[in-house]
Amino acid sequence: MSAMVTRVKQKQIAQLISRGKRLDGRGLTDYREIKVEQGIIEKAEGSARVLLGKTEVMVGTKIETGEPFSDTPNEGVLTVNAELVPLASPTFEAGPPDENSIELARIVDRGIRESKAIDLGKLCIEPGKKVFVIFVDVYVLNHDGNLIDASALAALAALLNTKMPNYEVEEGEVKIKPGYIPLPIRRHPITVTFAKISDKLVVDPWLEEEQVMDARLSMALDDDGNICAIQKGGSGYFTPKQVLEAASIAKEKAEEIRKKLKW
């Protein structure tokens, strides 16, 4: 599962954090440098690349038409998939998605879906029959920890960059007209991930911290500071107090990161 971190380094990371410091010089609630680029893949309807320190994630969106789900006949369909591409880490292997990539995709999906970021009601072409299907494909290109936040941010940036085909319906037939319309984005969910190390909460863990952490907690927050998705991961635990502490730090951090996105 993980590349090895020497025992000495593990100890060093844990001891520093217990004193409120980190090996790379950040404070406990500091993010690494974040860079967002949009519109980098011309053939995708939308795309973005996020650099979170050395972690690099690319997201491309594609739009097709398809059938709606039977319980939401008037809504477009959102599909999120994540690939842990083998070139991104010595621990990633080619093959069908494993539980880690499925979990990653589902966390990204939940943040977008539960915050109602996309106005799916506007993606209906013909109720019950034809809707737009949005594919969000998360492509991890370099793994240096905290894939969740990088992927969620890249997914949002790509959606904000997504152009929908301009269309009109003539006698039940969809006619694509020239030009594009932007995807109807209403909310901007930001996901903030914590690692618990030495019984302390650390924001944006990098790879070596992830290998030392007891547990992980990710929270997605919408523009109003409401929580819209949470996922605990890892084989440790959090106390109720730590969970609430994380929620209030996440609220601050999400706002800070949201400012970095342009829309």
Place this chain on the structure above:
Amino acid sequence: MSEKPEKLIDKKGLRLDGRKPDELRPIKLEVGVLSNADGSAYIEQGKNKILAAVYGPKELHPKHMALPDRMVLRCRYHMAPFSVQERKSPAPSRREIELSKVIREALEPSIFLEYYPRTGLDIFIEVLQADGSTRCASIVAAALALADAGVPMRDLVVACSAGKIDDTIILDLMDTEDKMGSADVPLALMPNLNAITLLQMDGTLTLEEFEKAVNLALEGCKKIYALQKEALKSKYVSVKEVEE
């Protein structure tokens, strides 16, 4: 989902099944229900019917997965094709793969894995009928199955969901409330260590509502914990009576 009720809470403040907002569904727990498994348990929570079985600690296959310093824990959460309204394909869905992972991670902190190096432990969960909050009910049953198997544990793990419907924070969501409500917060706890081992959420909650939901779920966990202990005792007390 044939009927869509307009209101999930009526004028008297009662839910669709007549429960108060902070009320659990009726829970039935049974320990040691499968003769082949090393440990097993069955839970009924409302219409949820779930079986959990534990096999191990045992030799791990494939052997190269074994770890030199601890036991490997594996978990499979699976829903029967007939457990829901529309037949579910028996192949594991992405949801089931994710739930298998989070349930394993919810149980893992409770087990002394380091006592059994180079071995493996399988936890199998079969949802026979699903009616909301199945991951929580599964954890409750799986923890009992682990205890029944005699696996050394730091504490039992107990789980319960809280959520929000029609602006009210409620305990133990059933399927309709999960689908039509505005938030769902499943939570697992080791009560004696005050340790949250599973926490997920979807929906929208303010920080205040979230805190309220977490506290309500913790209360629910404590109530179910009492039932878990009762279930374990009743099995082993009855064994003793048979022997005498």
